[in-house]
Amino acid sequence: MFDTASMSDELRALKIDVTRLLSTAGEETIETSKDRAEALADQIKAMLAELGETVSEEQDQLHDFMTERPVASLASAFALGVVVGFMLRRH
Helix, strand or coil: CCCHHHHHHHHHHHHHHHHHHHHHHHHHHHHHHHHHHHHHHHHHHHHHHHHHHHHHHHHHHHHHHHHHCHHHHHHHHHHHHHHHHHHHHHC
């Protein structure tokens, strides 16, 4: 009544086709994910470079301030230390 041999052959062929399609889709997904990750990494690197430049500029300004006003810098550092000490003592 039913030809089981031909149905088995068709099911095997279908299984092979589905496996091939899933494999191709998986590879495309991996490539897309890699591309997105690389783009995100490039954005992060650019932001870190910009942050590094900003920190360097601020460090230079702070150094200039400290060399121009050493007494004010020392008093500020002392006051900050006292405030942090009180805060740590309470907790």
